[in-house]
Structure formats: C-alpha cells, structure tokens
Amino acid sequence: MPKLPEPMGPLAVSRLSRPGLHTVGGVPGLALQVLSSGGRTWILRVVIGNRRREMGLGGYPGVTLAMAREAAREARDLVRRGIDPIEAAKEAREALKVTPTVTYTFQAAAEAYIAAHEASWKNAKHRDQWTATLKNYAYPVMGKLDVAAIELPHVMRVLEPIWLKKTETAKRLRGRIEMVLDWAGARGFREGPNPARWRGHLDKLLAKPSKVHKIVHHRALPIDEISAFMIRLRDAEGVGARALEFAILTAARSGEVRGATWKEIDLDARLWTISAERMKAAREHRAPLSEAAVAVLKAMPRGRPDSYVFRAAHGGRLSDMTISAVLRRLDVDAVPHGFRSTFRDWVAERTAYPNEVAEMALAHAVGSKVEAAYRRGDLFEKRLAMMNDWAEFCSMNGEAL
Known part of the structure; x- marks a missing residue:
C-alpha cells in the first residue's frame, strides 16, 4: 500500500505557485491544481x-x-456506498434548474389572496378593510418576510399589541392572516401548521x-318612544328624512x-x-310595503327605472351620513340600524307574531339548514x-295593538 504524503498546512498550501497538480495530503x-494563469482549484482523484x-x-x-478536505471525505464516503459523487452533484445542479426555488413575501401572498377572492366579496368596503388592517398592523412586522418563514412569534408580534385595546380589529386581523397563510400553503409556498390558527x-x-x-349594540329607540x-x-x-322613515317602516338596513x-x-303589488x-345574506328579499310605506314612495319624485x-x-346615491344627520338634527340618541332592534x-x-316571521322581515337566516330546506315560502302575506x-x-x- 503506497505511503500517504505528509498533510500540508494552510501556509504551505498558500505558497504553492508552480503550475501543475500538487497533492496536499490528509485525504x-x-x-491543488495550479493553472498557468495563476488560478488555483481543488481536485479530488477517485476510482x-x-x-x-x-x-x-x-x-x-x-x-x-479544511473545507476541501471535508468535501473530499464526503465524496469518498459516497464512493464507498456505491454512489458516484460526480453524477450525484450533476443531478443536483440539474434539479435546481428544473425546479427553481420560488419565494413569496407575506405581503405578496396577501395581495394575491385578495385579488383571488375580492370578486366574491359584496362591496369595495370589504376589500378596503382587508387591505387597511393588513397594511396597518401585519405588513410592518412581517410584510417583507418570506411567507414560508412566518412562525408563531411573528403572528404574536402583530396581535398582542392590539388584542386588548382593539379586540374586534385584532380578531378579524387574525382570521385574515390565517387565510393568507392557508392560501400560501395550498399554493406550495409554505409547509407545516398554520401559526395563526x-x-x-x-x-x-x-x-x-x-x-x-364588550359588544356595543346599536343604539336604539325604546318601543314607547317610536310614535312620538x-x-x-x-x-x-x-x-x-324620507329615507329614514321608509327604512323604519320596512325594518330594512340603511344600505x-x-x-x-x-x-x-x-x-300595485x-x-x-x-x-x-x-343583500347581506346574498339572497333575494321580498319586502312587503305597508300603506304608510307606499305613501312615502308616492311622495318621492318618480325617476327612470334604474x-x-x-x-x-x-342625483347619485345618498350617503350613510345623510341619514345619520337626520337623527342628530332631531337630537335623538339612536342610529339608523337601531330601529331594526326597536x-x-x-x-x-x-x-x-311568530319569531320566524319577524326574522324573515329582517332578512335574517331562519332556523337550521334542514328547516330552511323544508320552508319554501317567505311568509309574505x-x-x-x-x-x-x-x-x-x-x-x-x-x-298596544
């Protein structure tokens, strides 16, 4: 068995300058191959x-x-196990070319989620709320982070400062972060449990x-004060004022x-x-009109069908503030939505009147899904x-009636 050369140290290796192949020992x-151009590169000869x-x-x-010796030992270990280290390295490089690593920041994932789902949202306000909460609270902490790197500490840094002060906002924000991370997982941009669940x-x-x-209910007028x-x-x-009157008589939402x-x-009907x-429930709603409600409509100037x-x-749509301003001018401590509670x-x-008749008038979901499936009518009469x-x-x- 040939005798192995004495291992060279770093200083001796640094002094190698003659073109050719210089055995350094150790493995x-x-x-070390010294090129005629002066460049130097590591070579491992194996069978x-x-x-x-x-x-x-x-x-x-x-x-x-040191790094060259460690790499040489690993390559020789592959040879001992029947693996060609040169072919293995080539296959690894080819795999990187075929399946490049794609990263997505949390902000990019959130914007992609919003773009994919906003068509199913009822109005632009919902999109604005999504964007605002993420921009104000989530992006400063983890907007630029790779979505695959988002973990529990990041989520807690977002939620903890506002959980007790702005609980409702924090609750919705948590749900939105969870949905964005679920989307990223489904698209293959992250793995593992969702840290926002x-x-x-x-x-x-x-x-x-x-x-x-503490849930703050809409301020409503007491029953016995409504007629006055x-x-x-x-x-x-x-x-x-006419819009608010019509809303009260139909128990409808301001919007x-x-x-x-x-x-x-x-x-006529x-x-x-x-x-x-x-509609909030995304179902057509037929609202019966009392004689008083019809009178309000007949007093309004008739326009085109649309x-x-x-x-x-x-000439456009009334703002929500216009109706609220009526209550302020009348010095009434209530909000338009509160009249539905009244x-x-x-x-x-x-x-x-049965509970389900009132709930249908308010366009609320009635009973269980099974009950709803059997109730085909809307109790219009x-x-x-x-x-x-x-x-x-x-x-x-x-x-009282």
Missing part, C-alpha cells in the same frame, strides 16, 4: 468502478484547505375575544334603502324586491300584515 487523492475520475471541489482560496393554538395564548371585548319620534320625523324636510331603485318597486347582490328612489342632491322588540313584546300593524303602531302614540 487520499486530494490535490469509481474501474474508472479513475477527477472531481472539482471549488476554487482556492474561496474553498479553504385559533382552536388548539392561539386560544391557549390569547384571551377569548368575548371575555375582553315618527311625528317629528314626518315634519322634518329632506330626502334623508338597502339608499340603494333602492324604482325598478325594484311594485306599488305593494312589493319591494331587493336582489341577492344587494334611478335611485332616494336621490342625493347631485322593530324586533315590538314584535317580541307587543305582538303574537303574514309579513305584510305584520308591517301594516307596525306602521299603525308607529302612529298610535305608544298604545
């Missing part, structure tokens, strides 16, 4: 099968003597939202009233049909009778 077959092969290990001094994870680290955030208020409201001038067009109205696209019933001064309290406390009774109550000075 059989390891040599693979019955063939003598030379394997490049990188240039010197970028690859140090709530059940069995963040619920062990953060207080339950309902325990730290309606007298003042009918005396008030302006389109905003549904402000977006109402004449093509939705059938005065005393019917207001709101398309699914305009024009708004309650038009702003510039109506619901009236049904429960002053009438014998019963709801029409109820809305007539509601209109009468609003003019009775608080007397």
Whole structure:
C-alpha cells in the first residue's frame, strides 16, 4: 500500500505557485491544481468502478484547505456506498434548474389572496378593510418576510399589541392572516401548521375575544318612544328624512334603502324586491310595503327605472351620513340600524307574531339548514300584515295593538 504524503498546512498550501497538480495530503487523492494563469482549484482523484475520475471541489482560496478536505471525505464516503459523487452533484445542479426555488413575501401572498377572492366579496368596503388592517398592523412586522418563514412569534408580534385595546380589529386581523397563510400553503409556498390558527393554538395564548371585548349594540329607540319620534320625523324636510322613515317602516338596513331603485318597486303589488347582490345574506328579499310605506314612495319624485328612489342632491346615491344627520338634527340618541332592534322588540313584546316571521322581515337566516330546506315560502302575506300593524303602531302614540 503506497505511503500517504505528509498533510500540508494552510501556509504551505498558500505558497504553492508552480503550475501543475500538487497533492496536499490528509485525504487520499486530494490535490491543488495550479493553472498557468495563476488560478488555483481543488481536485479530488477517485476510482469509481474501474474508472479513475477527477472531481472539482471549488476554487482556492474561496474553498479553504479544511473545507476541501471535508468535501473530499464526503465524496469518498459516497464512493464507498456505491454512489458516484460526480453524477450525484450533476443531478443536483440539474434539479435546481428544473425546479427553481420560488419565494413569496407575506405581503405578496396577501395581495394575491385578495385579488383571488375580492370578486366574491359584496362591496369595495370589504376589500378596503382587508387591505387597511393588513397594511396597518401585519405588513410592518412581517410584510417583507418570506411567507414560508412566518412562525408563531411573528403572528404574536402583530396581535398582542392590539388584542386588548382593539379586540374586534385584532380578531378579524387574525382570521385574515390565517387565510393568507392557508392560501400560501395550498399554493406550495409554505409547509407545516398554520401559526395563526385559533382552536388548539392561539386560544391557549390569547384571551377569548368575548371575555375582553364588550359588544356595543346599536343604539336604539325604546318601543314607547317610536310614535312620538315618527311625528317629528314626518315634519322634518329632506330626502334623508324620507329615507329614514321608509327604512323604519320596512325594518330594512340603511344600505338597502339608499340603494333602492324604482325598478325594484311594485306599488300595485305593494312589493319591494331587493336582489341577492344587494343583500347581506346574498339572497333575494321580498319586502312587503305597508300603506304608510307606499305613501312615502308616492311622495318621492318618480325617476327612470334604474334611478335611485332616494336621490342625493347631485342625483347619485345618498350617503350613510345623510341619514345619520337626520337623527342628530332631531337630537335623538339612536342610529339608523337601531330601529331594526326597536322593530324586533315590538314584535317580541307587543305582538303574537311568530319569531320566524319577524326574522324573515329582517332578512335574517331562519332556523337550521334542514328547516330552511323544508320552508319554501317567505311568509309574505303574514309579513305584510305584520308591517301594516307596525306602521299603525308607529302612529298610535305608544298604545298596544
């Protein structure tokens, strides 16, 4: 067996300058090749099968003597296990060319998620809320991070500062981060459990939202004050006052009233049909119109079928603030949406109408999915009778029906 040369040290290797192949010892077959141009590179000579092969290990001094010896040992270990280290290295390089590593920042993933899903959202406001919460709270912490690198500490850095102060915002933000990371996982940009998931994870680290955030209900007018208020409201001038009156008489949402067009109205049938696209529950809603509600509509100037019933001064849609301003001028401590609560309290406390009739009037989901599947009708006639009774109550000075 040939005697191995004495291993050279780093200083001796640095002095090698004569062109040719210089064995440095330490690992059989390891040599430093000095080129006539002055460049130097590491070469490992090995026997693979019955063939003598030379394997490049990188240039010197970028690859140090210690690094070259370690690489040489690893290559010889592959040979002992029957693996050609030269072919293995070639296959690894080819794999990188075929499947390049793609990285996605969290912000890029969030923007891609929004673009993919915004078509299913009801309005631009929802998109703006998504964008605003992520921009204000998530992006400063992890917007530029590779989405694959997002872990629990990053999520906690986003949520903890606002969890107790802005609980509702933080709760929605957590859900949005979770959905973005789920999207990234489904697209192959990250692996492993979602660090923003709530059940069995963040619920062990953060207080339950309902325990730290007191739900503030919409300010509503007491039942017995509604008729006196309606007298003042009918005396008030302006389109905003008429829109609020119509909203109260139909128990509709402000947005549904402000977006109402004449093509939705059938005065003869005393019917207001709101398309699914305009409804919160994404289902068409048929709202029966009491005689009082019809009277409000007949007092409005009739426009084209696609024009708004309650038009702003510039001819467009009324703003939400226009209706709210009516309540401020009348010095009433309530919000437009609160009158839906007043109506619901009236049904429960002053009438014998069933719960499902009131819930349908409010365009709420009724019962379980099974119950809804069997209930094909919308109880229109019963709801029409109820809305007539509601209109009468609003003019009775608080007397019970």
